[in-house]
Amino acid sequence: MDSEIIFETINLCKEFGGLVAVDNVNIKVRKNTFHAIIGPNGAGKTTFFNLLSGNIEPTSGKVIYKGRDITHQPVYRTIHFGVGRSFQISNIFPNLTVFENVRLASQALGADNFKFWRSASAFKQYEERTWVVLKRVGLQERANVFARMLPHGDQRKLELGMILAPDPEVLLLDEPTAGMASEQVPELIALIQEIQKAGDKTVMLVEHNMNVVMSVSDQITVMHQGAVLAEGTPAQIAANKDVQTAYLGGLYHLNL
Amino acid sequence: MDYILDVQDIHTFIGQYHILQGVSVRVPRGSITALLGRNGAGKTTTLKSILGLTPPRQGKIMFEGNEIQGMLSFNIASLGIGFVPENRSIFRDLSVEENLKIAERKKGDYAGKKGFIFTLFPDLKRLINLSGINLSGGQQQMLAIARALVADNCLLLIDEPSEGLAPVLIEQLMKAIQQLSAYSTVVLVEQNFLVASQLAEYYVIIEEGRSVKEGKMKDLTNDKATIQHYLGAA
């Protein structure tokens, strides 16, 4: 638990027209850990992710990645730093094939983006990488299907594949299991865990499913109304009084 | 038994996906019926099909003894069906009062129901002039239910009322739903089995677009095997 800090926010705030969505959040994420963020809907988890990945700019505060201030970097830079991010609602290219979706993701960091005189299929390294990733998430049989034709669960897998393709160090996963059939959930979580372990990656996860969160995370941050309510290991969180009254409530115990 | 709503073997397509492949739901008058099932099983689509928002291609839907499938959704709604959607769909630029007033089907609906709504959700009275965008998740959920109560609806379709709410709020909401079930029949889609089992009298389990099991909630709570099999967790 004493590995170096990879992601850090300092007094991060975001207002939307008078509504404070993220309120003075200070978080330290350590390298090679599984860090979950939980909290009721509207607690500002997705907004917090958007701030980390640079999709929106904070009203005040700083985001520091590997000791470097990336607060005001444009959004397309984050992946170049090594931060991959998935979305709560599948965010893919609906009218391109599954293969093309992942290929575009793996090509992004290469130096061949403006070689418009050569066919895209001439760059074998990206295609190979694409096949590797597709195999990893279990979509290699559907490579030539249009992404919009995929069932919901497979779209989530494709989304995961798209952020794995450039091989980032940090994965920001915004409810990767949202809308998935529940028998598929453990499979996907196992996959994520495996990727984290095998590749020395840091995973940050927003998730509603408490069973999942409690079983996989090393560290949990509870957000409530934009602010951090509590932070700690799963055991600490489960025992925390504040968390129980504000979020888990009596129902949590019944649910287990 | 006297069924207010009788859905008979409906098939619904969204685009080219065969989402509902034979769902039958019978809702006894004056009860709370819960639609259970996993995420993506087709519960929300069932509600939307009843309301004509995603019209079924096959099958029959009887409401108060009349066939309503194929009618336009505003016609169906004005027969007396209130809908509380999953994402609440509060009109952001309208004030709370306007959000309620817009649900009027005849003049004076809002004035008549005001008292009832505010005893059910005292919070809303305080927020009456706020615009929808400024409400928190729980307040939005209350407003969405209140909105469905403004018109004379004898059937309420409530989709995932507890989703994303803090447990404290869920308990509050459960009380409200229990209270209003004295006035109208409720069909409830609920992920949280605990909430559903405490509220509902009857249940229907939907699995992969088909209704597979129905019965009394009392029997289900004792039937651990079924719960484990269809709902995964308990």
Place this chain on the structure above:
Amino acid sequence: MANHKPFFALKPDRGMLIALLVFILLPFVIGLFDGASPAQVWMNGSGQSKFIQGLAIEIFILALYALSYDLIFGFTGLLSFGHSMFFAVGAYLTGILLKNFGFSLAATFGMIFVASILQALLFGMVLPRVKGITFALVTLGMASVFHVLVLSTELGKFTGSDVGLQGVVVPDFISPATERLRLYFITLTILVVVFMLYKRFVNSTTGRVCTAIRENEGRALMLGYNTFYFKLAALMLSSLTAALAGMMHSIYQPIVSPNVAGLGFTVTALLIILIGGVGTLNGAIIGAVAYRLLDYGLRRYIGESASFINGAVYVLIVLFLPFGIVGTWRMKSLQINQGWKRLLGMFTNSQDKSDGA
């Protein structure tokens, strides 16, 4: 790495090859109808062939112009209402440089190259600020300012203000009057080369990213692409092609009407790719053929109310053929194939069936 494809190894497109063959043979075949032998046509004999050649040159120019619009609208998803400016700059610059400054053709082309890059940069300048319909309005605004410039009396010496630029001095070897067949083949060659370049662009890494931007720009950004540069690249290529089309236009008919700078001419491009099929390069060419022939036919046989029928065709296409000719063809080709098979089957098997019954 062993599998590098050479530059010209494109997927053979049977339809387009046939079309190319037809266009190569067209002047000679038409000449035959006129009683002129291919040799006479080759020597630039007059007659029907020459007129049809002219019509075909116009079609090629329109096709070039529509291709350039398809690249930014159909592939990159930028709705620009100022596209006619790209064309008009090419046309006017060619005319003015040839006529008033006596530039050589090569020098003119060089200037056009520079000008088209500059105007793509001008459009690109606003790209990060405005999106969607606002981008359309801003580009419309910039094109309108250019249109006003062209019309203004202060510049009348060069542009001929509202009369249009007249009497462009065309070098003899491609004069549309005496060497029309050569001009025909030059334009055709340009079209073929540009078409192949576009095909390659669309299938290249750059072009794929452009398509991704059309599909979901936010996601393309999240993948790490600075989408601005890709849109700029598409704009530059498009601007260059449109300016080239403008250049050919002012060489072919040595007058330039100020209408080519107006919104109406942008709408023409839109109409052409709509007829042909948005986002299909073949569609731009097929659309240009259909549009020009329709326009010509209507004006000739109906006259006055031709634009009424044009509008009606427009509405009908939107209502009943929303994917254009090529798009609909691609969607239906499977069904059409099956239909043909069934039809053939009916003829060949009808005997057996009636026997059976």
Place this chain on the structure above:
Amino acid sequence: MKLSAYFRKNLTLIIVLAVLSGLFIAAANGMESKDFVITLLRGLSVGSLTFLVASGFSLIFGLLDVLNLAHGTLFMIGAYIGWTVYVRPDTLVDLLTPLALLLSGFMLGDVWIALSNRILFGKRLKRILPWVGIFISALILFSVLKQYPIAIWKVANYAQSPVSISYLASQGQNILMPPVDMAGFSPLLGFAGLIAGSLLLAFCLAVMKAGKQAATICITWRNFSGFVVLLLAGILFFVFNNALTDFLANLNSNWLFLVAVLVAVASGIGLGALMETTLIRPLYIRPIYQLMLTLGLSAIGIEVVRAIWGRPEFTMPRPELFAGTGEGCPATSLADWWQYHCSTMLVMDGRIRVFNEILIPVIGIIVLVAVWMLLQRSRLGMVIRAGVQDREMVEALGINVRRVFTLVFALGVGLAALGGVLAAPSIGLSNLMGESFLLNALIALAIGGLTSYPGAALGSLLVGLLQQFIIKYGQIGIPIPFMDVIFKPSPPIVPASTILLMVIILLILPNGLLGKKE
């Protein structure tokens, strides 16, 4: 605290507005005060007309997401219809009967649905039959209408073009209205044809839509009342044709103008409703095609206008209340004007036209307030505002959203037609008036914010003022500091200046002045 936050948030907007008003003051310093007032009022007038187009456009765009590029053409059609009613009321009266009879069949809507549900066609038959029926009814209607006596201007028939009719009318001469030639037309046969065509058409359209509304519909005598009323109205109009024509022709021109405005607005509303239900509705799922459709429709509209009224430009005579020139004119006060019905008025020693520079802005402001009240206070307005955000939910509340869409579209087109009929006496009619005003309105909306209703008003005002000031400076010239040159903006600069303003504002504020940020 709250105020300062507001200022901080809208800093760019405030700076832009400050710069604009600074320019405005600078413009005021450059000219005499009478010129300034006149230019201001002219700007208001043009701004008001632009606003009438822009407001309808923005209403439609806000709720339906349709960029109605045919809006300018509809504006122009409103002008031409108003002119026709005003100058040739006989045409209006002649058209009433066939119109009433044509619509009569559609009053039986529910009956047709019930009927088509009762008759069970085969699947294939159900597809082909309506088209056949539509074709037959079109044939019937065409052959009847071809013979139907309607007074329109065919140069051959009347030896008078719209231009000369207009000129004569403006000279106060009685317009000669030869009675319509009734030879070769049997009323009974004509009526029967029209009614039959209408019934067939309505039935076929109902069959086409059948199956979507399977609810049991009980048919009472009420369903037939509309049909009977229209039928009777049609026959009455025919019988009293001449009396009605005489009545309208002898009407005071002020009242006739009012009739013209009402008819133009009504036909705008009708056209809008027709357009939305038949052409726009199938395309809600394909927005870009809607744009193209309206573009095509606008080309068709212009051609239709050319075919009926011809290409030349002409004006509509002003009603008597605004046309006086004799004794006591130009008026010095509004009371004076009311007494002598002057066409012009002296304001700060400058002459302004009462109709253009006073009436039109007043109507513009009335419309602004009325529509604003409609949006904010009425139930319809509430539904519109809610529908902009979430259509499906509005429908789930039991509100007929389609009807609201049709209403809003019709209202928008009605506003455009109102603008057109007001523009006819002030700036004249031409085939191109629609396009230029559409461009103006688009610019105004882009400046003000595409879906913002107050933005439409602000943008229109800015566009009108800017144009008029540039025109004025085109006459008097702008002395350029430190140089002896006087710069006179040439006419093409006028549109270019507004476009330039639009581009600058959009680059600073991509959503326009009052538009919402996404």
